[in-house]
Amino acid sequence: MRKTIVSLNNVQKKFGDQVVLKEANFNVQQGEIVGLIGPSGAGKSTIIKIVLGMEKANAGKALVFDTQMPNRELLNNIGYMAQADALYDVLTGYENLYFFAQMKGIKKAVIKKEIQHVSQVVELTEHLAKKVSGYSGGMKRRLSLAIALLGEPDLLILDEPTVGIDPGLKRKIWQELYHIKEAGRTILVTTHAMDEAELTDRVVLLLDGEIIADESPRELMKDYQVNSVEAVFLKAEGER
Numbered sequence: 001m002r003k004t005i006v007s008l009n010n011v012q013k014k015f016g017d018q019v020v021l022k023e024a025n026f027n028v029q030q031g032e033i034v035g036l037i038g039p040s041g042a043g044k045s046t047i048i049k050i051v052l053g054m055e056k057a058n059a060g061k062a063l064v065f066d067t068q069m070p071n072r073e074l075l076n077n078i079g080y081m082a083q084a085d086a087l088y089d090v091l092t093g094y095e096n097l098y099f100f101a102q103m104k105g106i107k108k109a110v111i112k113k114e115i116q117h118v119s120q121v122v123e124l125t126e127h128l129a130k131k132v133s134g135y136s137g138g139m140k141r142r143l144s145l146a147i148a149l150l151g152e153p154d155l156l157i158l159d160e161p162t163v164g165i166d167p168g169l170k171r172k173i174w175q176e177l178y179h180i181k182e183a184g185r186t187i188l189v190t191t192h193a194m195d196e197a198e199l200t201d202r203v204v205l206l207l208d209g210e211i212i213a214d215e216s217p218r219e220l221m222k223d224y225q226v227n228s229v230e231a232v233f234l235k236a237e238g239e240r
């Protein structure tokens, strides 16, 4: 049986009086790409932050590798790309990658090779010597993704990784995500791009703080009797 890498059990979250998550339950198994989708404000980032231990649930619990986060040691084995870029503007792209590689405890002997690989995936190799203050928004997203990929973590948590990224490069990034999956590593990704949701193994659809579907894109389309995840999304919203 495959290992459960992420599990959410009856997770509830309120901000003041606002109930953001009513009772969220889902698992991510080893080697899966799971897409967390839902309209803006549905609670996707909140789920991710609870999984990572950056926000505390009001009830229920979230486990990663069977452990409650935050856990410093486990963080080294999780590649997290947040929605807002957290980069050092005064440093170059290369210096940012080097800094985060060191933070993750990647051995000095392999840091250069790792940086080379992740920079190629996001097509930033030629821009590594530039200061990040001179990067465009899309370049910053790509650098953040490259940082998340460093060190071949067993779990990748990517919050809107391809916003502002051109279609050609998007495809290349998805090819890399498939390589990662084939290597038995696991990915939890949030997205607004419905064409991307169709590339995942399983879609967790979040609406008004509730998970209203958790199945493969194909099953989801069959259940809703439509032929795209976008149409599922629109139909589900219309039915509320």
Ligand SMILES: Nc1ncnc2c1ncn2[C@@H]1O[C@H](COP(=O)(O)OP(=O)(O)OP(=O)(O)O)[C@@H](O)[C@H]1O
Pocket: 015, 020, 038, 039, 040, 041, 042, 043, 044, 045, 046, 047, 083
């Ligand atoms: N720290 C916070 N304090 C108060 N309210 C918050 C906080 N973080 C999130 N919220 C609220 O919780 C709700 C869910 O936010 P969240 O960022 O999880 O949504 P999302 O699905 O990721 O949205 P988007 O797709 O726009 O990123 C929103 O109404 C947001 O305003």
